Structure formats: C-alpha cells, structure tokens
Amino acid sequence: MANAQYDARSITVLEGLEAVRKRPGMYIGDVGAKGLNHLIYEIVDNSVDEHLAGYCDEIFVTLEADGSCTVRDRGRGIPVELHAKGVSAERVVMTMLHAGGKFDNQSYKTSGGLHGVGSSVVNALSEHLSVNVYKNGQVYHDAYERGKPVVELEKGLLPVTGKTKETGTQTNFLPDPEIFEKTRFREAWLKNRLHEIAYLNPKLTIYYTNKRPGEEESVTYREPEGITAYVKKLNEGKEPIHDPVYYRGEVEQIEVEVAFQFVDTFEENVLGFCNTIFTQEGGAHLVGFKTKFTTLINAYARELGILKDKDMNFTGADTRNGMTAIVAVKHPDPIFEGQTKTKLASMDATKAVAAVSGDELTRYFDRNLETLKNVIGCAEKSAKIRKAEEKARTNLLTKQKFSFDSNGKLANCESKDPEKCEIFIVEGDSAGGSAKTARNRHCQAILPIRGKILNVEKASIDKVLANAEIKTMINAFGCGFSEGYGNDFDITKLRYHKIILMTDADVDGSHIDTLLLTFFYRFMPDLIYNGHVYIAMPPLFKVVPKRGDEQYLYDEKALDRYRKTHTGTFTLQRYKGLGEMDAGQLWETTLDPARRVLKRVEIEDAAEANSITEMLMGSDVPPRRQFIYEHADEAEIDA
Numbered sequence: 001m002a003n004a005q006y007d008a009r010s011i012t013v014l015e016g017l018e019a020v021r022k023r024p025g026m027y028i029g030d031v032g033a034k035g036l037n038h039l040i041y042e043i044v045d046n047s048v049d050e051h052l053a054g055y056c057d058e059i060f061v062t063l064e065a066d067g068s069c070t071v072r073d074r075g076r077g078i079p080v081e082l083h084a085k086g087v088s089a090e091r092v093v094m095t096m097l098h099a100g101g102k103f104d105n106q107s108y109k110t111s112g113g114l115h116g117v118g119s120s121v122v123n124a125l126s127e128h129l130s131v132n133v134y135k136n137g138q139v140y141h142d143a144y145e146r147g148k149p150v151v152e153l154e155k156g157l158l159p160v161t162g163k164t165k166e167t168g169t170q171t172n173f174l175p176d177p178e179i180f181e182k183t184r185f186r187e188a189w190l191k192n193r194l195h196e197i198a199y200l201n202p203k204l205t206i207y208y209t210n211k212r213p214g215e216e217e218s219v220t221y222r223e224p225e226g227i228t229a230y231v232k233k234l235n236e237g238k239e240p241i242h243d244p245v246y247y248r249g250e251v252e253q254i255e256v257e258v259a260f261q262f263v264d265t266f267e268e269n270v271l272g273f274c275n276t277i278f279t280q281e282g283g284a285h286l287v288g289f290k291t292k293f294t295t296l297i298n299a300y301a302r303e304l305g306i307l308k309d310k311d312m313n314f315t316g317a318d319t320r321n322g323m324t325a326i327v328a329v330k331h332p333d334p335i336f337e338g339q340t341k342t343k344l345a346s347m348d349a350t351k352a353v354a355a356v357s358g359d360e361l362t363r364y365f366d367r368n369l370e371t372l373k374n375v376i377g378c379a380e381k382s383a384k385i386r387k388a389e390e391k392a393r394t395n396l397l398t399k400q401k402f403s404f405d406s407n408g409k410l411a412n413c414e415s416k417d418p419e420k421c422e423i424f425i426v427e428g429d430s431a432g433g434s435a436k437t438a439r440n441r442h443c444q445a446i447l448p449i450r451g452k453i454l455n456v457e458k459a460s461i462d463k464v465l466a467n468a469e470i471k472t473m474i475n476a477f478g479c480g481f482s483e484g485y486g487n488d489f490d491i492t493k494l495r496y497h498k499i500i501l502m503t504d505a506d507v508d509g510s511h512i513d514t515l516l517l518t519f520f521y522r523f524m525p526d527l528i529y530n531g532h533v534y535i536a537m538p539p540l541f542k543v544v545p546k547r548g549d550e551q552y553l554y555d556e557k558a559l560d561r562y563r564k565t566h567t568g569t570f571t572l573q574r575y576k577g578l579g580e581m582d583a584g585q586l587w588e589t590t591l592d593p594a595r596r597v598l599k600r601v602e603i604e605d606a607a608e609a610n611s612i613t614e615m616l617m618g619s620d621v622p623p624r625r626q627f628i629y630e631h632a633d634e635a636e637i638d639a
Contacts, residue, residue, distance in 0.1 A: 017095065017124035017147040024179055027121045031180050034602060037189050039125065042118035043071040043171050048197060048276050050075030051204050052330070056168070061194060062209040063185055068174040075168050077135035080158050087156045090133060090142055091149065094123045122173055123147050125180075129173040133158070134166045146176060187215065195221050199233075200276045200328055202226035227259040227326040234324045238263040241322065241378065242371040245364055249356035253332050254349060256356040258289060260325035262378050266385065268320045273328040274336075274344045280529075283337070283344030285329045288353030294319045296361055301376050314379045321382035329353065388462075410476050411436045411446040422498035423447055423476065424536070424591070427512055430579030431586075435502065438583035438591055445496060447476055452512050456519045470519060481523040491526050499527060500598065502536040502590060504577040505554075517601060528601050537597040538578055538590045545570040552589050554597065 020027055028035040028042075040061070050056035056075035063069055079089035085096075097120050123129050124147035133140040139162040143151050151159065175183040187210055194206045198221035206221040223229045228246045244261040260270075272279045272286045279285070297319040301307040307314070329349050337343040365372040415421050423445040426432045432448025439446055454467045464470055474481055477496065482489035501516055503509035513535055520527050527533050539552035541559050546569050553559050559572075575581060581589070590596050 017097070017120060020097070020121050020124035021147070021179065024121075024125055028125070032600070032602070033182065033186050033189075036175055036180050036183065037186050037193075039122045039173065039175060040069050040071070040185065040190060041193060042122050043069075043173075044194070044197070045277065046118060047071060047073035047075060047169070048201065048204070050168075051201055052275070057203060058205050058207070060207045060209070061190070063187060063190070063212055063215075064172070065211045065213060066174070067183060067185075067212070068172055069185060070170065070172040072170040073168045074166070077133045077167050078131070078169050080133050080135065080140045082156050087153060088140075088142070088158045090131060090140070090158060091153070093119055094129075094131065094142065094144065095120060095147065095149065097121075119171075120147075122171075125176055126173040127176040127178075129171065132161075132170040134164045134168050134170070137163060137165070139164050146178075187212075191219065195223075196230075196278065197221070197276055198223045199227055199230035199326075200273055227257060227328060230326050231259045231261050231324050234269060235261055235263050238265055240264075241374045242368075245371075247356070247360035247364065249360060251352035251355050252348065254352035255330040256285075256353050257328045257330075258325065258353075258357065258360075260323055262322040262375055263324060264322065266321045266378075266382055268317065268323055270320065270323065270325045270327065272344065273326070274334050274346075274349070275330055276328075279336075279342060279344050281337075281343035284346050284349040285327050285344055285353050288350035289325070289327045289357055290316055290320065291350075292354040292357040293361065296358070296365070297376060297379055300365060300372055301379070304373070304376070306376055306380065314383055315386070318379045318382040318386060319375075322378040327353065409448055409472055411439075413439075413443050413445040414441055415443045418495055418497050421445065421496045422500055423496040424500045424502045425449060425473070425516065426578070427451075427503040427509060428577070428579060431502070431504075431577065431581075434579065434581060434583050434586050435591065438587040440591070444591065445476075447472065449473075449512075452508075453515050453519065455515055456522050464519075464523070473519075477524070477527075479524070482525070489524060489526060491530060494527070494532065497532055498534055499532050500534045500536050502538070502578065505538050505540045505575070506577070509577075520601075521603075528603055531600055531602070533601040534598040535601065536590050537599060538575070538581075538586075540575060542573040542575070542585075543570045544573070 024031055024035065028038040044059065044061060047056060047059045050073055051059070053075075056073050058074045060072040061069070062072075078093055081089055083089040083092045085092050123144050126144070126146070128143065128145050130143040131141070133142075138160045140158040141151065141161045142149065142158050153159075175185075177183050191208060194208055198204060198206050202224050204222070208217075208219045208221065210217040225232075228244050231244050241262040241264065244259055246257075246259045248255070248257040250256065270282075270286060270290070272282050274283075274285060294314070294316040298307065298313045301314065329344075329352065331344075331346055331349055333346075334349070335345045337345050413421055413423075420443045422443060424435055424439070424447065426435050426446055426448045428450070429448055432446055435446045435448075449469045449472070453469045454464060456464050456470075459467075477494060477499070479491055479494040480489045499520075501513050503512045517528075517533070520533055537554055539554050540556070541553040542550060543553060543559075543562060543566075544550045545566065548568075551562070553562060578586065578590075588595055
C-alpha cells in the first residue's frame with residue numbers, strides 16, 4: 001500500500017473557473033464535438049430565456065471566419081450595474097458559477113440555461129471571449145482570455161464604447177484548443193438545434209449565418225405553426241393516418257404543449273422537451289403523456305367493444321406504434337438528471353402532463369370518433385405483430401442455445417473486465433485470421449463476420465434473429481437487445497466497452513459499417529448513446545521513400561499532401577483490404593492503442609438520425625434517390 005502523506009495540505013481548492021477547466025466534462029458532457037457545440041447552445045439558451053420572459057423576438061447566430069461564434073439577441077441585455085460583489089453584474093455572471101437571474105423566479109418564469117453556470121462555463125473554456133451589452137442607450141464592453149478578465153473596470157463598472165438605440169447582448173467566443181480535441185463547430189448539428197428551437201418558440205425568429213471560407217450561408221428559422229409543424233416535418237415522406245393533433249394547458253405553473261400524429265409505419269418517435277431543451281433520455285414529462293395515453297386508448301377500446309372482457313389490454317408500445325409526438329413543458333423550477341439536462345426528473349411534470357393530456361385527449365377523441373378508431377386500429381395491428389414476434393423471439397432465443405464462443409467464430413480475450421476489453425468486428429476470415437494473430441490477447445477479442453449482414457431496416461424480427469451473424473454478435477456482447485415491442489437489453493452486462501468495426505477502406509467496407517450501425521441503432525441504441533461503438537481507420541496506402549521512414553496514409557487526400565511535400569522517389573503500396581496486411585502491419589496501423597486511429601460513433605440529433613436511417617436503409621426508394629442527388633457533390637469518390 002502506498003505510504004503517501006494525506007493531511008490538510010493534500011486538499012486542493014480550485015478558485016473561480018479553475019474547476020471548469022480542470023473537469024470540463026462535468027459541465028458540458030465531454031470535450032469532443034458534442035461538448036464543443038454545447039458551448040453555443042448554452043449562450044443561445046440564455047437568449048431563448050429572454051424570449052420566454054417576453055423580451056426578445058430575434059436571435060442572431062454567426063459562425064465567424066476565424067472559427068469563433070457570435071450570438072446576438074434583442075433581449076434586455078445582461079445587467080451592467082454595480083453588484084454587491086463590488087464589480088459590474090456582467091462580470092459576476094461571466095466569472096462566477098451559479099451566478100445569474102434565474103434563481104428567484106422573478107426575472108425569468110422559466111429558463112433553459114444552466115441556471116447561472118452556462119455563461120461562465122463557456123467563458124472558462126474559451127481561448128478568448130468578448131461581451132457587448134446594449135442598454136440604457138449605451139454599449140458596454142468586456143473581454144476575457146481563458147476565463148480571466150482583460151478589461152480594466154472603472155470603479156467596478158464596464159467601459160462604455162458607444163451609443164445605441166438597441167437592447168440586448170452580443171457574445172463572441174473562440175473555443176480553447178487546450179481543452180477541446182477539435183475546435184471546429186459542427187454546423188449541421190447547430191442548424192438542427194436552431195431549427196428545433198424555432199419549432200418550440202413559434203414567435204421567435206433565428207438568423208443563422210456561416211462566414212467560414214467556402215461554407216458561406218444564411219438561413220432564417222421561423223415556425224409560426226410551432227410543434228405541429230415539427231411533427232409534420234418528422235413525418236415527411238410517410239403516409240399519415242390523421243391530421244396532427246395539438247393541445248396545450250397549464251397545471252400549477254407548469255405549461256404543457258403536445259402535438260402528435262400517427263403514420264403507417266409501425267414505430268414510435270416521441271420526443272420530449274423542457275424549457276426548449278431536448279431531453280434525450282426522456283423523463284417525467286414523457287412518463288405522464290405515455291401513461292395517460294395508454295390508459296385512455298385501452299378505456300376507449302373497451303367502451304367501443306374492440307377489446308373484449310377476455311382480452312388483455314394493449315401495451316404502451318402497442319398504443320404508440322406509428323406515433324410521432326412532441327411533448328414540451330415549461331417548468332419554473334425543473335430538476336434534471338445530470339448537468340447537461342438529458343432527462344427530466346421533476347415528478348410534478350408527470351402529474352401536469354397527465355392531467356392536461358387526460359382532459360384534452362378526452363375532449364378531442366369524443367369529438368373525433370374516426371380518428372380515435374384509426375388510432376385504436378394501429379394498436380390492434382401492433383398487438384398482433386407483437387404476439388407473433390414474441391413467439392418468434394421465444395423460439396429463436398429460448399429453445400436455441402448458443403455457446404459463448406459463438407460457434408467458434410469469436411476469439412475471446414483473457415480479461416473479464418469490460419472496461420479494459422474491446423471487441424473487433426472484422427470483415428472476412430482472412431482479415432480475421434491476421435487480426436487474431438496480431439491482437440493483444442489479454443484485452444482484445446476478434447469476431448469475424450462473413451460479408452454483409454442483414455439490413456434490419458427492411459426485415460421482420462424473426463428474420464433478424466435467425467440471421468447467423470446477428471445471433472453471433474448478440475451472443476458475444478452479452479447484453480441482449482431491444483426493439484419496439486419489449487426490452488431485454490441490459491447494458492450493465494456488456495462484455496466489451498469498446499466495440500470496434502474493422503472493415504476494408506473501400507465502398508464495400510463502408511456498406512458493411514452502415515449495415516452494422518443500422519443494427520446497433522435499431523436493436524442496441526444504448527451502445528451508441530453510451531459511446532461504446534467505434535470505427536477503425538485502417539490505412540489505404542503505405543509509402544516507402546528511398547530515403548527516410550516509411551509512412552502509412554489513410555486516404556487519397558493524405559497521399560496528395562505527401563506527394564506535394566515529399567522530395568525524391570518512393571514506392572507506393574495500396575491496401576485493397578485488411579487481408580493484404582500481415583499481422584505486424586495490422587497491429588501497428590489498426591490495433592495498437594498507442595498508434596491507431598478510431599472514430600467514435602455519436603448521435604447528436606435523435607430525430608434526424610431516425611429519419612436518415614429510415615430513408616437510407618428502408619424500402620422507400622424515391623426519398624433515398626432524392627437524398628443521393630442532393631448530396632452527390634459532397635461524396636468523395638475513391639478512384
């Protein structure tokens with residue numbers, strides 16, 4: 001046992017924003033692409049809070065040419081008066097955690113920001129940040145570097161840099177490369193988030209501008225139909241069974257807003273929001289809606305004689321299959337699980353949503369009998385499919401037993417510690433053989449698969465579970481699977497915390513990756529949401545110069561750069577597949593944790609991911625063809 005001294009001198013106190021820079025993941029989730037974009041969301045959410053308070057109808061978001069981001073609103077402007085702390089209130093907001101106007105429920109009835117944490121966290125994690133406050137007919141200015149002020153105050157007050165007739169706040173910031181893996185914002189994620197905010201705030205207009213070289217673009221987001229338009233957007237390309245249903249209400253200061261529509265595809269897409277923040281993991285508000293909806297549909301089905309006395313009730317999944325819904329609440333004092341607000345924990349939201357839904361749905365269905373019958377018809381079809389597939393599941397998973405070694409295909413690792421173990425899903429027996437020889441047997445398992453697995457987007461569950469490659473993966477991972485009619489998935493039983501897809505660096509390899517990711521997304525989505533799925537990046541070329549060290553190059557662009565910068569002759573070897581590498585080459589390029597390159601698979605926008613997966617992997621050809629036409633110029637053709 002270590003004999004290190006542990007006394008009062010061992011206790012470290014991090015002053016000011018040092019704690020944020022020391023442990024950024026505690027505040028923004030991670031330091032990858034998600035955490036990076038989260039900086040913008042925090043500043044935008046503060047502007048949205050001004051809108052919710054009734055003082056802002058326009059927000060401007062700009063990706064600047066220098067890589068920074070500027071957010072400007074027409075709100076009241078951050079207070080600039082002298083605070084009890086002896087400095088301008090703006091300085092307090094930007095440099096102290098848990099300082100803001102969202103605690104007394106007077107300045108803001110509801111808010112989506114991090115309750116006084118957001119602005120200061122963004123400041124702490126930015127290489128530089130500047131603030132202009134427009135109010136009282138003047139422009140007030142402040143600036144920071146890595147969270148530390150660089151503008152001198154006069155008697156604690158901000159300097160005035162001009163006059164104005166406008167009000168609001170403008171924040172410009174550049175993420176700190178000392179903190180983030182990359183500092184380039186994902187514009188597609190940002191645009192999706194801004195459009196989402198517009199749907200949830202029908203009286204708000206958001207102006208998005210991209211000034212980055214080669215990407216210049218301007219888009220205006222305004223959705224006067226609100227979440228009803230959002231539901232229509234999510235259901236584009238599908239056959240609706242009825243017109244969208246919309247209702248709203250308020251219970252004990254909790255505002256509830258719901259829109260839903262059933263379509264002819266049997267899947268559920270219910271999204272929850274609290275104070276305009278997407279609660280990716282759902283929570284109390286969705287529990288209230290789903291429970292009340294299921295109760296009502298079963299009651300109506302029995303009242304209409306569709307369910308007989310001997311019949312079992314429809315399950316919740318039965319009543320929601322085919323449903324696309326948005327459930328949005330505005331809560332004066334919400335409780336979330338986690339700093340980044342992925343799940344709402346306020347139990348009073350469950351009661352409020354259930355109460356409003358009970359009253360409004362009863363009123364609607366009593367007046368719209370045909371729509372009610374159509375919705376119950378969806379539940380009937382879903383129940384029949386569920387029972388047939390439960391029978392297939394029982395036959396395939398209960399009666400058939402598969403050994404842990406997956407019929408000899410899996411070369412397992414020695415360690416039993418999931419956090420240290422990783423499994424490579426390798427295309428083909430040839431590459432699988434090299435990988436088994438090259439691997440670190442202590443912590444790396446190899447699972448070869450034969451060619452392209454079944455496209456689960458087009459297949460019924462009995463065919464999915466009968467597929468040999470899929471059964472092998474389910475068995476190897478050890479955590480079961482989930483799908484629309486039940487949930488046997490238990491991520492705590494996952495045997496490997498890294499699941500790495502290792503396929504050839506060509507079109508066929510990419511297709512296999514896509515099929516595997518579709519399977520994971522539909523049957524094991526928590527693997528992706530919890531960051532367990534990776535894609536290996538094997539090199540495409542090896543260059544051996546006459547003088548100097550040999551190098552591996554991962555794509556055509558890297559080869560072009562090498563040709564431009566290298567002087568002298570060199571030998572070029574192109575790898576057509578993983579099977580062309582010997583064990584030593586495979587280890588040093590793709591398996592060695594110290595040298596390999598992995599891409600972690602992430603989902604930022606669940607609705608967008610669902611839509612694209614359905615479009616690209618489903619049976620409906622025209623939308624897929626249109627998508628390919630629209631994005632053809634973005635493709636990289638491998639000559």
